[in-house]
Amino acid sequence: MEKEASGKRRILDSAARVLRTKGLNATKLSEIAEGAGMLAPSIYHHFKSKDVLVEQVMLDGIYNNTRHIMAKVEGRGAKLSAVERLRAAIVAHVEFLLSDDDSSAAVARVFDELPDDMKDRVLAAYATFDNYWRDLILAAAPENSNINSTVARKFLVAMLDSAPSWYRSGRLSGAQIAQQAADLFLLGFLQDGDIDG
Amino acid sequence: MEKEASGKRRILDSAARVLRTKGLNATKLSEIAEGAGMLAPSIYHHFKSKDVLVEQVMLDGIYNNTRHIMAKVEGRGAKLSAVERLRAAIVAHVEFLLSDDDSSAAVARVFDELPDDMKDRVLAAYATFDNYWRDLILAAAPENSNINSTVARKFLVAMLDSAPSWYRSGRLSGAQIAQQAADLFLLGFLQDGDIDG
DNA sequence: GTCTATAATCAGATAGAC
DNA sequence: GTCTATCTGATTATAGAC
Numbered sequence: 029m030e031k032e033a034s035g036k037r038r039i040l041d042s043a044a045r046v047l048r049t050k051g052l053n054a055t056k057l058s059e060i061a062e063g064a065g066m067l068a069p070s071i072y073h074h075f076k077s078k079d080v081l082v083e084q085v086m087l088d089g090i091y092n093n094t095r096h097i098m099a100k101v102e103g104r105g106a107k108l109s110a111v112e113r114l115r116a117a118i119v120a121h122v123e124f125l126l127s128d129d130d131s132s133a134a135v136a137r138v139f140d141e142l143p144d145d146m147k148d149r150v151l152a153a154y155a156t157f158d159n160y161w162r163d164l165i166l167a168a169a170p171e172n173s174n175i176n177s178t179v180a181r182k183f184l185v186a187m188l189d190s191a192p193s194w195y196r197s198g199r200l201s202g203a204q205i206a207q208q209a210a211d212l213f214l215l216g217f218l219q220d221g222d223i224d225g
Numbered sequence: 226m227e228k229e230a231s232g233k234r235r236i237l238d239s240a241a242r243v244l245r246t247k248g249l250n251a252t253k254l255s256e257i258a259e260g261a262g263m264l265a266p267s268i269y270h271h272f273k274s275k276d277v278l279v280e281q282v283m284l285d286g287i288y289n290n291t292r293h294i295m296a297k298v299e300g301r302g303a304k305l306s307a308v309e310r311l312r313a314a315i316v317a318h319v320e321f322l323l324s325d326d327d328s329s330a331a332v333a334r335v336f337d338e339l340p341d342d343m344k345d346r347v348l349a350a351y352a353t354f355d356n357y358w359r360d361l362i363l364a365a366a367p368e369n370s371n372i373n374s375t376v377a378r379k380f381l382v383a384m385l386d387s388a389p390s391w392y393r394s395g396r397l398s399g400a401q402i403a404q405q406a407a408d409l410f411l412l413g414f415l416q417d418g419d420i421d422g
Numbered sequence: 423g424t425c426t427a428t429a430a431t432c433a434g435a436t437a438g439a440c
Numbered sequence: 441g442t443c444t445a446t447c448t449g450a451t452t453a454t455a456g457a458c
Contacts, residue, residue, distance in 0.1 A: 035441070051338060053250045057434065069435080070442045078434065111415065140390065141248060141338055170415060176397065179405045180414055186387030187380045193337065194379045208376045216413025217377055218308065218367060232423070254452070266453080267424050275452065 036074045038064040043085050044130035048192070052082065052141040079146060086135055086142070086150045093132035094157040096124050101164075110167035115214060117164050119206040121188050126195055126202035136189040161185065184213055233271045235261040240282050241327035245389070249279065249338040276343060283332055283339070283347045290329035291354040293321050298361075307364035312411060314361050316403040318385050323392055323399035333386040358382065365411075381410055 042063030046055045057068040057078055064071075075081040100120035101113050108116065125132050135150075142150060158181070165177050165184075188209055195205055211219070239260030243252045254265040254275055261268075272278040297317035298310050305313065322329050339347060355378070362374050362381075385406055392402055408416070 053338060054340070056432095066442065067444090068433090069444085072435070073441055137337070140334070141250060143251070165414075168414070173414075175405055175409055175414060179397070179402060180409060182387065182391045183384045183406060183409055184414075186390075187384040190379065190383030193383075200373065200376070205376060208372055209380060211372055212377060212380055212413070213409070214413050214415050216409070216411050216416060217362075217365070217370075217372060217381075218411050219413060253450095263424065264426090265451090266426085269453070270423055 035064070035066070035070075039066075039071055039074055039081065040085060040088065041130070043081055044089065044134040047082070047085060047134040047138050048130045049137075052138045055082075079143070082138070082142075083146050083150065086138070086146075087153050089131040089135035090150070090153050090157055092129070093121070093124060093135065094160065096132075097121055097157075098160060110164070111214065114164045114168040115210045117161070118184070118188065118210040118213060119203075122191055122206035122209050123202050125189065125192050126205065133192045136192060187213070232261070232263070232267075235263075236268055236271055236278065237282060237285065238327070240278055241286065241331040244279070244282060244331040244335050245327045246334075249335045252279075276340070279335070279339070280343050280347065283335070283343075284350050286328040286332035287347070287350050287354060289326070290318070290321060290332065291357065293329075294318055295357060307361070308411065311361045311365040312407045314358070315381070315385065315407040315410060316400075319388055319403035319406050320399050322386065322389050323402065330389045333389060384410070 039060060043055070043060045045063060046059050050059075057071055060081075061068045061071055071081065075084070097117050097120045101108075101116045104113070104116055121132075125136060139147070139150065161181050161184070162177065165181055169175075169177055169180075191205060191209070195202070200208075236257060240252070240257045242260060243256050247256075254268055257278075258265045258268055268278065272281070294314050294317045298305075298313045301310070301313055318329075322333060336344070336347065358378050358381070359374065362378055366372075366374060366377075388402060388406070392399070397405075
């Protein structure tokens, strides 16, 4: 189709990986270039500026993440209850964040650091993602819930997005962390023992 | 006692306020100085470098936040149940984050952006804070909880710390957000209606 | 303790050869 | 499409007067 030069692809992948681990400010073009097998000025053949490159990484990350979650949830078929769908989304989100794919972890790590104007544009790109969560949450909400669904969504996403910042492979697997997140959000900390899931 | 020059105090206060709203990278010494009623080079009479100043703001913020939460919880007296103590801490934490005091919001906003070495030192200063939460959580945990208490603490603090990034005064007050956070964490999203508190 | 210069640094960005 | 220079700009930091 279009010629998505492999150079461009390598730069985007390298950028996501460095951003994920170092954050925006500590991410230097020289390091991105190194990961892509070239030198810093070569990046400018593919991207007009560092900002443009970073913004593309953010947009790709949001797209990949949204698509991944939707695929996981919808792939479970039409038999799932609203609560099971919400649980599946939570699990998919956390597992993707903790996976080898740098897309979503880069976004989670860097979003707060973005310059204001870029943050506004990236936030606009979140619309599909936000709407999907909103629908999942509204569908799963109990009748007379005293919890505001927007507040619940903000708290939920923030909680999940924090996982990469403190998770280290060891005792618990990513899948286990994901289950804990779902249990915690859906059932609460005071809910105990023997839960079906 | 010691002569904590009012200049130093003004710089720290101004720095916390700018950091809270702009994040680390966008916080310029010139703006901190402006808020303190002086020019940028004057800061160097009080602090050896920007890093040293920022680190002091972080340490102060952690200290203030920890002390505030402890005072609120312990001030409620010895009659509180473990769950009520945990709830009081959650509410105090969110209310402090959303208050006029810039201490804790500055930490929540900036922590992820800190350079690695400083982050390590700041993290060490979190020990008192972390231990307090750990104890509150362990005391309130149900007998056979299937939720890891460390994971619960990480998710809880991350969720609470996100509030300043999306909360805007309007419909819901800070106190209401704080209650929602406590309900959500303790009882879960699926818990509905009429909750005692 | 604060100011007016001015230096030093660093990283993003550009020019132009190959 | 990538390289080797080089430039630019912004910001931290220093020197030294007041």
